[in-house]
Amino acid sequence: MTRTARLVATLDAPLPDPDAATVELVRLRGGRTALVQRGDDEVVVQPLDDAFQPLELIRFPAPWTQRFGTCAVSPDADVVVFAGTHALRAVAPSGATLWEIRHGCWGCPASHDAFEEYATDGRHTYPEGGSAGFSPDGSLLWAHIRGPLAEGGEPDARPVDEWLLLTPEDGRVLARVDARAAAAGSDHVPHPDPRQMGLSIGEGQDGAPMRWGRWDGERLTVEYFEGLDLALLDVSPSGAHFMTVSHDQDKLALYETASGTRVVEWDVEESVPRHPDAEPENDEVWPAWDWAGGFLDDSTVVAGTVWQDEEWGEGRHWLVARGSAGPEPLVYPGPGPGPVTSSPATLGAGHWYTHSEDHRTLSVWTLGPR
Numbered sequence: 001m002t003r004t005a006r007l008v009a010t011l012d013a014p015l016p017d018p019d020a021a022t023v024e025l026v027r028l029r030g031g032r033t034a035l036v037q038r039g040d041d042e043v044v045v046q047p048l049d050d051a052f053q054p055l056e057l058i059r060f061p062a063p064w065t066q067r068f069g070t071c072a073v074s075p076d077a078d079v080v081v082f083a084g085t086h087a088l089r090a091v092a093p094s095g096a097t098l099w100e101i102r103h104g105c106w107g108c109p110a111s112h113d114a115f116e117e118y119a120t121d122g123r124h125t126y127p128e129g130g131s132a133g134f135s136p137d138g139s140l141l142w143a144h145i146r147g148p149l150a151e152g153g154e155p156d157a158r159p160v161d162e163w164l165l166l167t168p169e170d171g172r173v174l175a176r177v178d179a180r181a182a183a184a185g186s187d188h189v190p191h192p193d194p195r196q197m198g199l200s201i202g203e204g205q206d207g208a209p210m211r212w213g214r215w216d217g218e219r220l221t222v223e224y225f226e227g228l229d230l231a232l233l234d235v236s237p238s239g240a241h242f243m244t245v246s247h248d249q250d251k252l253a254l255y256e257t258a259s260g261t262r263v264v265e266w267d268v269e270e271s272v273p274r275h276p277d278a279e280p281e282n283d284e285v286w287p288a289w290d291w292a293g294g295f296l297d298d299s300t301v302v303a304g305t306v307w308q309d310e311e312w313g314e315g316r317h318w319l320v321a322r323g324s325a326g327p328e329p330l331v332y333p334g335p336g337p338g339p340v341t342s343s344p345a346t347l348g349a350g351h352w353y354t355h356s357e358d359h360r361t362l363s364v365w366t367l368g369p370r
Contacts, residue, residue, distance in 0.1 A: 002329045003319050006368035008351065009052035013037055013360045014044045021066055022359045025347060029075035029138065033347060035362070036073055040065040045077045052364050061095035064115045068124075069106075072132040072141075072188070074168065081141060081168075083132040085124065086112040088143055090171060099171035102150035103162070106130065111150065130161070133188025133197060134168065141168040142197045142213065144179060144186045163199060163213065165220050175220035181209045189232050191257065192239040200232035208247040212260065223260055234294030234301070237348050241322075243301055249288035252303055254322060264322055271326040272305055277313030285312060294346030296367070299323070302330065302352050304343040315340040319367075332365075 013023040014037050021038040028034050028047065035046040035054065045058045060080040062071075069084035079098065082089045085106045090098040105112055107127035118124040130144035147162040161179035166172060181201045189198035199211040210230040212223040229247035236242070241254045241263065253265040268287050278285040286308065293303035299322045306315030317340055318327035332340060342355040353364045 002331050003370070004331045004333065004368040005317075005365040007333065008364040008366050011035060011048075011052065011054065011362045011364070013362070014046050014054075014057060015039050018360075022355060023362050025345070025353055025362065025364075026073055027075075027136070027347065028073075028077055029136070031349065034073065034077055038062070038066045038071060043071055043073075043080050045073055045080070047077055058093055060091050060093055063089050063091065063097070064119070068115065068119075068127065069129050070131045070185075072134055074134050075136060075138040079168065081132045081134075081143075083130050083143060083145070084115070085118070085127045085129065086115065088132060088145065088166075088171070090168070098169075101164075101166075101171050101173070104146040104148055104160075106146045128184045129186075130183060131186045131188055133190055135194030135197070136190050136192060137194050138168060139194050140174075140197075140215065141166045141171075142188055142199070144183065144188070144199055144201070146183075149173070149176070161201075163211065163220075163222065165213070165215055175215065177213075177220055177222050179209075179211060180224060181211075182206070187232075189235055189242070191235050192237070196239070196257075198232045198235065198242060200230075202231070210244065212257075225260065231291045233292065234346060236295045236298045238298050240298065241295075243294060245289045245291050245293075245303075249291070249307070252289045252293075252301075252320065254301070266320060266327065268305065272316075272318065275309055275312040275316075290343040292343035292345060294344075294352070295348060296346060296350050296352065297348075302344045302346055303327070304340075306340060306343050315342075317344050 023037040025033050026036050033048050037044050043060045047055045072081045080091050087102045089100045106129050107124035132143040143164045147160040161181045163177050163179045165175040183201045184204045186201045195215040197213045201209045207229040208231045210225045210232045214221050230244040233243045244253050250268050254263045268289050272287040287305040288308040290304040290307050295301050301320050304317045309315040317330040320327045341357040344352045346352040350366050
């Protein structure tokens with residue numbers, strides 16, 4: 001069987017700059033969504049109405065250019081926290097710095113007081129980095145940094161990745177733990193309960209350690225999933241399960257959040273058929289799950305095999321339901337935004353989105369009738 005996607009909306013990137021980052025959709029408070037795009041000089045946030053139509057654009061001046069870190073938008077779209085190479089900085093639309101926390105440098109063993117100290121230093125051309133993530137209600141901010149904090153003394157010979165829990169209004173550190181990683185980058189994956197957060201860490205070829213944090217109001221505890229290399233992709237709308245793809249891209253799985261126990265797993269070679277456009281005589285054709293996708297509802301996820309498929313032809317997306325026999329192919333209507341040009345990213349409530357080939361257009365989808 002196949003399922004057909006139905007186009008809900010097509011949205012253009014807010015920034016005309018072709019060098020601006022890929023436009024993304026993020027979830028705001030109350031189930032709303034917003035377009036977010038990072039340029040060198042600013043981050044633009046454009047909330048959408050219930051029909052995914054753009055509302056007024058909000059601009060946040062950036063303290064450093066986009067290759068020096070990531071950013072997180074608050075659930076009310078009134079603050080952006082920049083997770084930079086040497087500091088976390090919260091910025092208002094006026095450009096005012098609400099607070100800043102300096103930490104160890106992602107690009108070298110030193111600490112820095114300001115971006116200008118290394119902005120033109122060739123050793124910092126391609127720094128590693130961390131990330132920040134707000135809880136869905138905006139009450140907590142989680143941040144993955146290169147330690148130590150500025151008040152924590154000089155860096156050790158071996159830099160330590162730390163995971164912080166902060167108060168978003170003033171940057172006060174509530175808790176800090178060793179992330180036990182050597183990150184090239186990371187992403188925060190929020191849980192509906194603001195006291196829980198997932199952290200997906202990329203170490204390049206070395207692995208993909210995943211962390212799960214829980215805050216009881218006094219102490220931050222972390223589940224480290226030792227021995228597993230898992231890219232954490234999404235959390236179900238109820239928070240009961242989370243979705244992962246293994247670092248080597250052969251296993252897509254759902255885990256029970258409360259226990260950390262794997263509930264179901266789909267091996268890509270067993271569940272995804274050979275690409276139809278691959279040469280019949282080629283015995284080295286294999287699919288691989290994308291490090292992308294997520295939940296449409298509590299029991300159904302959308303996933304992709306685009307990364308490997310594109311070696312042979314058009315990329316493919318799959319609908320995978322807990323308890324089903326296996327993935328169902330997703331078919332996109334044409335002409336228009338199809339065929340598949342990117343991996344899928346989900347929004348919950350039955351919606352997901354894809355990017356055009358030039359990453360300048362974003363298409364929102366839902367499932368059509370069977």
